Structures are given as C-alpha cells and as structure tokens.
Amino acid sequence: MNKQIRLNHLLLTLVLLILASTGNCQELIKFLKTQQEVVNIDSIKGNSFFKQTYVLKIRQPLDHKDTTNGFFLQRVFLADRDPARPVVLITEGYAAGYASNPKYINELTTMLDANQICVEHRYFGESIPDSLDWQFLTVENAAKDHHRIVELFKKYYHENWLNTGISKGGQTALAHRAFFPSDISATVAYVAPLNFGVEDGRHELFLKQVGTSECRFQIEKFQREILKRRDQMRPLLKQYATARAYQFPITLDEVLDYVVLEFPFAFWQWGYDCTKIPDSSSDDQLLFEYLTKSSPPDYFSYEGSAKYRAFFYQAAHELGYYGYDTKPLDNLLSVKSAKGYLNQFMLPSATPVQYSDNTSRKVEAFLKDDAENVILIYGEIDPWSASSAEVRERGNNYKFVLKNGSHKTRIASFEEKTRQKIEKQIYKMVRATP
Template identity: 35%
Template sequence: MRNRVLPALLMSAALTAAVLTAGVAPAAADGPSFEEQLRAIPGVTVTGVADKGGFPQYSLSITQPIDHRKPELGTFQQRFSLWHKSADKPVVFYTGGYGLSTSTREPTTILDANQLSVEHRFFGPSVPAGGTPWEKMTVWQEASDEHAIVEAVRPLYGKSSKWLATGGSKGGMTATYHYRYYPKDLDGVVAYVAPNDANNEDDSTYERFFQNVGTPECREALDAVQREMLVRRDAMLPKFEATAAAEGYTFDQTLGTTDRAYEFAVLDQVWNFWQSGTIDNCPTVPDAGSSTDDELYQWSLDHGLSIYEDSTLGANSSGPYYRQAAAELGWADLKFKHLADVRHYPDIYQPNSVLPESMRTTYSNKTIAGVDKWVRNESQRMLFIYGQNDPWSAEQFTPSAFDSYKYIVPGVNHGARISGLPEAEKSAATATILRWAGQ
C-alpha cells in the first residue's frame, strides 16, 4: 500500500518545495500580503474574492493530475475556496463530497477558524476537458487531491497551525478517507452522519434500523403507504408521468422507463421520510386503505417520493456519487419483503440502475474494508456524530481507542449536529475539538 501511494507523495513534496522557494512562507510585517502569497502558489489560481462576515473569502482553483500515479495522463482544475480570518487561527478543511459548498461548518464556528472548502473531483466543473475518466474517481485519488491542496496552502499558516477536517454524510466519509491515506495532513477529523459500508454483502444493520425506527404505528403506516403506491400502480403511474412532464423530467438515459423510475422512487420513499423528517411527521402519514389516489400520491410527493431523472444523474449533480457507490462506497440493498409481490423489478434498487450505461461498473470492497480496519485499530483523534433516526447513520464507523469518540444525537435525522447532543455530551465533544485545535 505504501509503494502504491509513493508517486503522489513525491509530487506533493515537490509542490511543497516549489511553494517555499516561490516565497510563499508566512509574511513578515513588511512582506507580501496574504492575498499576494496566495496568488504566488504554483498551480493555484485566485478566481475571485468576496467579503464574508468581514473577512475575505477567496475562490480558487488548483491544477490536479487526473491520475496521481500517472501525472503524464493530463490535468484538470479543481475548485476550492478559502475563508481567511487569520494565520494564527486553526484551519477547518471541509468537503461536502459533492460540488463546492462554502457554508460555514459547525467546527469552524466552534473554533472561530479559517475554512478551506473543496469540491470533490469530477463533480461540477472540476472535471477534465474532453471527457471524464470515471475509473479515476476513486477514494485514493480524491484523498490525494486534498493532500495536494493541504501541501499548497499550509505554508501560509505556518508549521504550528492546527488543521481539522470535517464533512457531513458523503463529506464525512471523504474526510475520513483523506485522513486514512494522509494522516499527517490533519490534527483530527469531525465526521457527521458518515455511512460506513465496510461489508456491502451484509445490509442487516439497515434492515434492523427500519424495523425499530420511530414507533410501531408509524412504521406500519409508512409500509402500508409504500405498498399501496405499488398496488395502485395503474392509477398512480399517470400521475407520476404528469409530474415528470410538468417538470421536464426524462428517464431514457438512466432508469429507462417511467415505470422503472416510479418503482425506484417508491422503494426509496420510506428511507427519504426518515432521512429528512422526524417522528413528529408521523401523524401526517395517511391511512393507506381509505385515502384517495390523489391524496396518497400528493402526500407521497411531499414526503419522500424523490424522483430520479436524467438531468440530475449521469455526469450531472449527484450522478457521480452513484458511480462511486457502484465502484467503491457500497449501498443498502434492502429486501422490501412487504413489497415482494407488487414489485416489477426485483434487482432495481442499486446504483447502476440510475447510471447511464457508459458509467456503470463493478464493485470492489477492498478500499472501504481497509479504511474501516484502519479507523477501528490505528486512527487517532477522530470524532463521529450520528443521528438516532437517520437511515444513513445505521452503518457507522467504530472509533479506535486512541483519543477518538462517537456520539449519537437523540431523535434526529440526517441533520445531526453536536449542538443537538445532551448538554454533557455536547460539552465533551466541543472540548475535544478545542483541545485538538490547541485552544
């Protein structure tokens, strides 16, 4: 494993040397300004500057190799941003795991820190010209992208600066992966609601989650609605087609037909209910047997019937995530026993179903299983936050015994935050983050 990452390490060392020789070390009182130092970093371009809370937020791009092991294959521009407050403050390294998001994260607020935000490779405009080689969108390649950014920017903050990575959901996974391959980049990780599908063949943890979340009455009502949506397929499909037509949705490049797209949306419905809602939404669940077609369809459309369609799949929007899931990250292949006799497509609930043929791939468990083992046994200074009623929080990372912790926020969904913990746990988690940042 070490030999396989050596080329990227050599590249990063060369980049660091170039940065230092270019005079980008922290400025003396009469030296170049922070912005001048930022503009002087080889391979980095300042594309804009805006004010955020009285501090500059720089829009940036960095030239990255398409393949860190084979830099001769070409490059692409990866977007990132830097909200700079002071070279004396910690840096929170944030990735959402998708396109570029610059929203202020909870650890940034706790630490009053600088925040560096990164767009994941091959999302948004962070793609190579002339087509995207999807086989190069791997966990290790993105970790190497982020390592190169750390190496480029770190000299502006000095050797004593503390760097903590954070992210939620896929961003929390990405932060964990970065730390696994480049642990010296960071002084700790705060990962929120980060799924850990270490064994993609075993989804029993997800099954148990849906057997226990909320109340029995709520679970039964949701299952009944989900089943009735397929029992009444002949009446519901025209409504679904009308929604698709009104919104300009098409399915021919991914799921193929409206019938397949409808079934996929119904299968995902209960997951989405708990991901975004809470037990307080349970009283809104209609009685499946007595509801009219219109009532059942409209409630479902408002509470979890998420439509997967061409314009937000493929190379667009969240589409690259499904490529990653199909290749390395894994997915929850639920059994849906209560729907067995009303499904038309028994094997549809997997990521290749929502990918165009050119992006479909085969899965390998090797990378994620290796990360899971490292987190459990070797990692240090990792803090995981999960939501009690969040389906994505069902399969969790297990922190090591080395200054690492896990907290479950009671009663909440995919939006779990430290601020929602009981007071004693919130104080403990906050104190840990402050300590890691040297505060």
C-alpha cells in the same frame, strides 16, 4: 481632557486594526500568486466573520500516480480569518457551490475561531475534468487532492488543522485521514457511512427495527396503498415528469415501484413525522404529493440524478450503498427484483464497474488500529447509522449518537451537556482556546 485622550487612543487602535487587516489581505494575495498550483483567484463576498474570502481554482492531476494522464481544475473556497488561527478543512463529497453564499460558515469554524477551506470533490460541480475518464475517480485520488491542498496552505497557515465533512463528505474526511494520518490534527465526521458492499445489507435490517412498530406499520400501509392505486398514480407521475421535463431509464410503473421502495429510507433519513402520513381514506392527489415530497421521483430520472452520477459510480466502485427489501410488497410491485438496481440504471452510460471493499477496509483498519483525535457524529434514526463507522476507544476518539436524530444531526443538535463535552474534546484535539 481624559475623555479626549481615550477617544484618540480608540481611534488609533481602530486605525492599527484596519492597517493590520489590510496587511494580512495583501500578504495572502501575495502568497497565492506565488503558488504555481493556484490557477485562478477571485475575491467574493464572504461571511463577515472572515477578513477575506476567495474562490480559487487549483490545478490537480487526474491521476496522482501518473501525471501524464493530464490535469483538472478543482474549485476551492478559502475564507481567511487569521494566519495565526487553526484551519477547518471541509472535504465536501459533492459540489460545493453553497460555500459561495455570503452567510455560509461551518459550525466548527466559529467554535475554533478558525480559517475555513472548503474543497469541492473531484468530478462534481465546477471541478469536472474536460474528459470524464471514470477510472481516475477514486477515493485515493480524492485523498491526494486534499493532501496537496493541505501541503499548499500549510506554507501560510501554521496552526493545527481539523478536517470535516457531512455524509459522503464525512466519508471523504475519514479516507483523507486514513491515507494521510499526519496531514490533520483532528477529524469530525458527521453521519458518515462505512459500507462494505454495493448493497451493504445492514440498512434493510435497520428499517425493520427503527422507530416504533406502529410507525413502521403506518409506513408499510402507506406504501401498499400507493401501489394498490397504481392506475391512479401512473397519470399523476406522468404529469409530474412532464411538468419538469424528466425522462427515466425505466418505465413509469418501475419508477413508481422504486419511489415507493425508497420511501422508508428517505422518511427516516430526514426525520419525518409518522403522525403526518396520510391514511388510506386520503384522495389520490394527497397521497401522491406526500410520496413525492418525501421520496422525489427526480432521483431516478436522467435529469434529476445527473449531478449525482459521479457519486453512483463511486458507490458501485468503492463506497458501497444500500438495497431495498421488496418482500413486504412483492405482490404489488411490477419489478421482479430490485437487486442490482444501482448498476442496472443509475450509473453513467457504458461504464463497467466492479466493486471492491479495499478502500472501506483500509478506513476501517485505520479507525480500529491507528486513529487519534477522531469524533464521529450520528443520528439514531438515520438509516446511514446502520453502516456507521466505529473508532477505537484509545487515542482521544469519540462516537456520539443523537437520540431520535436524523441525517441532519450536527453538534448543535445535542443537548447542552453533551454539546459542551464534544466542544471540549475538539478544543483539546486542535489545541485551541475557546
């Protein structure tokens, strides 16, 4: 008899949970349909961690200062856990199509048992205006996009919010906080650079010191070997481009130069293994395949770089970037100088751009003087750590650098003791229970 009672109780509990879940789904849909900014709502299959997942199109002004300039639709992925739980806001720096993967979930979302909102950056993916007026692609306008989304969803989610992003997404998260400090309770920015020039200058110095001298020697030796075999590499590069229908804004010889110049940055950024660099006794094909795997020529082609064209504009206008040190290879390069390469052939056509560091200085000042509840995560050998941000020691702020960590560094990358410390601080910042 007692067994039957327990079984009945279990079944009743299950039914109540299902009814509660269904009620939450209906409430969220009802809420979304009453919001004028939400233009489109599509239910998609999401991670089983969530009760419901939607891809939304939200109407945003092209220019938040003057709405007469028109609007565009911004793609947003909403993964609902529970309105009584915190919200992790992912400020993606590029396209956000990955968020449609049913397996996708951010490590902070599971940590905080949170809802998750992933916002595609303006001018990327499916969030591209009908007319590409580049003057409206600013960090401030992007921050205001995120501010409107926070204002919109705070009507439904009343617990604390944390924003986060990786690389350019991390830059975007920090800028959002700098422009709207009260929007979010906490920020976790991964491998986010804070540059102060189109060619910041610190990255080239970093590449002269990172790792061991033996590894740096191997890298330069490999670069020189590739350039010494230019006559053999040129037809391989042409074959590579033809097979992919790639065209370039520069000659094949110049493409080879830039792929070789890019190699050390890419090598350290993604944490390649020095012991696997082919030596000078290797044949042409092996050398070429290793080069293009580590530093793909696609980056310098019209077709391969198309999805990054908006980023190149932002880098030349506000975000800054890195340059190349040509001196060690001067006698083997066909280009006389790599100075200004971003503006010369990486930008959208017929787009005059003038760089200003005002936005970076604003973010820098916020982190130095006013920031609270900010965690910065970097990898020690990632070249982007050369222009890493700094945050004031007061205000429950922390910066963690993973020894031998690359651009792939996440909280889960750290050893257990440090990981637990980071997680403890995040719980404290968001006032969430583990």
